Amino acid sequence: MEGWRREALRTNLWVVPTALSGLTVLLFIATLTVDRAAAAGSLRLPSWVDSGSPDAARQILTAVAAAIITVVGLVFSITIVALTLASTQFGPRMLRNFLRSLGIQLTLGVFVATFLYSVLALIAIHQQGGRVFVPHLSITVDFVLVLADLGVLIYFIHHVASSIQLNQVIAGIAADLIRSIDVQAAIDAYDRRSQIIHAGPSEADVSAWLDEHGARVLAVKSGFLQVIDHGLLIREASRAGAVVRLLYRPRHFIVEGRALALVWPPEAAPAIQRALERAHFVGPQRTRSQDLVLAIDQLVEIAIRALSPAVNDTFTALACIDWLSAGLARISTVSKPGLVHRDQTGHVRLMEAELPYERLVDRAFDKVRQAGRGMPAVTIRLLEALARVMEFTVDEEQRCPLMRQAEMLLRSSEEAIPEPNDRQAVRERYEAVVATRRTATRQGAFSLRSRGPIP
Numbered sequence: 001m002e003g004w005r006r007e008a009l010r011t012n013l014w015v016v017p018t019a020l021s022g023l024t025v026l027l028f029i030a031t032l033t034v035d036r037a038a039a040a041g042s043l044r045l046p047s048w049v050d051s052g053s054p055d056a057a058r059q060i061l062t063a064v065a066a067a068i069i070t071v072v073g074l075v076f077s078i079t080i081v082a083l084t085l086a087s088t089q090f091g092p093r094m095l096r097n098f099l100r101s102l103g104i105q106l107t108l109g110v111f112v113a114t115f116l117y118s119v120l121a122l123i124a125i126h127q128q129g130g131r132v133f134v135p136h137l138s139i140t141v142d143f144v145l146v147l148a149d150l151g152v153l154i155y156f157i158h159h160v161a162s163s164i165q166l167n168q169v170i171a172g173i174a175a176d177l178i179r180s181i182d183v184q185a186a187i188d189a190y191d192r193r194s195q196i197i198h199a200g201p202s203e204a205d206v207s208a209w210l211d212e213h214g215a216r217v218l219a220v221k222s223g224f225l226q227v228i229d230h231g232l233l234i235r236e237a238s239r240a241g242a243v244v245r246l247l248y249r250p251r252h253f254i255v256e257g258r259a260l261a262l263v264w265p266p267e268a269a270p271a272i273q274r275a276l277e278r279a280h281f282v283g284p285q286r287t288r289s290q291d292l293v294l295a296i297d298q299l300v301e302i303a304i305r306a307l308s309p310a311v312n313d314t315f316t317a318l319a320c321i322d323w324l325s326a327g328l329a330r331i332s333t334v335s336k337p338g339l340v341h342r343d344q345t346g347h348v349r350l351m352e353a354e355l356p357y358e359r360l361v362d363r364a365f366d367k368v369r370q371a372g373r374g375m376p377a378v379t380i381r382l383l384e385a386l387a388r389v390m391e392f393t394v395d396e397e398q399r400c401p402l403m404r405q406a407e408m409l410l411r412s413s414e415e416a417i418p419e420p421n422d423r424q425a426v427r428e429r430y431e432a433v434v435a436t437r438r439t440a441t442r443q444g445a446f447s448l449r450s451r452g453p454i455p
Helices: 002-010 015-039 054-090 092-099 102-124 136-163 166-194 203-213 230-240 266-279 293-306 314-333 357-371 376-390 396-416 420-450
Strands: 126-128 131-133 215-218 223-228 243-246 259-264 280-283 340-342 348-351
Touching: 015 102, 015 131, 015 136, 054 092, 054 102, 054 136, 054 166, 054 293, 102 136, 136 166, 166 293, 166 314, 203 243, 203 259, 203 348, 215 266, 230 243, 230 266, 230 340, 230 348, 259 266, 266 280, 293 314, 293 357, 314 357, 314 376, 357 376, 357 396, 376 396, 376 420, 396 420
Parallel strands: 243 348
Antiparallel strands: 126 131, 215 259, 223 280, 243 259, 340 348
């Protein structure tokens, strides 16, 4: 759940500016305290901490505040332009990637904080009882903040210019995919270590009872399922002595009134209904907290946009295919995620909906294969990607869907590619996939034999 909260905070433009504004207020209180002490004669400031007369100080702070708020407007304008370009070139679903950019949030926060500090320092200049108070240290610190703003502005221009580059966007999405795979693998490994004790009915018996006698719990809200709090569901199911089978995974669209889960025994359904409402976070869009498929879909979306007649950017599609193969190769090497969760006593409490490896392969290649039909370069690169992924497979369950994709690519090339030499190149890549499968199968069989008999 911490990852989901962090993701929710990162995908907006107000958290970092608000935090920096709060820190700026604290900084101003500290410098103002020192200025008041210096004015009272309690301490002496260095000679270079001097901003002149009250009128000069007001003019300086007014000019700084006006310049900073102008630059803030410029930063907002550049940000909006960058988001518009990203929406046009990469698709509207890529906007969250740019909203997550810490560089944009930090730039807005620094300029807003400097403007706020300048206004506070301007207000602090006053005259009382014939004595004039000028916060010299605060004005000097304001100069330092302005110099820092210049560096941040240069960084911001560089950051926006590089963040809208296509290869940078694709690599960033692929990095998110690899990171999500590694995080999920670590969670699954921890669950396996913690679920050593097995007690109560077997998984097969529990599944059969849910199929025959499970009570349906209905969804109370429509939207995309973003996050599931598994720990909360396991605790509530253990407290109610129940077993819950989830019918959806994060990324699925839930419709109000349709079955969300099955509960056994049926009398525990009301308690589980309340737990499901608290453990399921539903929103208007998908998030990457627990949605492994989101990054794959984003890469596929960029690829099929590049292959559209309006864009016709084959090289971008080829880059997406390469990164998709890297993600699937990493998925192939991690252990199959556990779908059954037990409580501390070892009883089965939660059963998740399955995400088959075949579904991930189809999700990564189907749309790109269809959009690139009749294009030799795309077909060849897809077959090369399948061969790369095949090297990392661990069993036939993974190799079969990859081989099925290769066969569809071969049939499509025979039907849609008119040039014989191009068809020959496609067939050679297909034969390479077949050869890689044989090698992977032999290595898998040798690995099983080398382990010896199971004790």
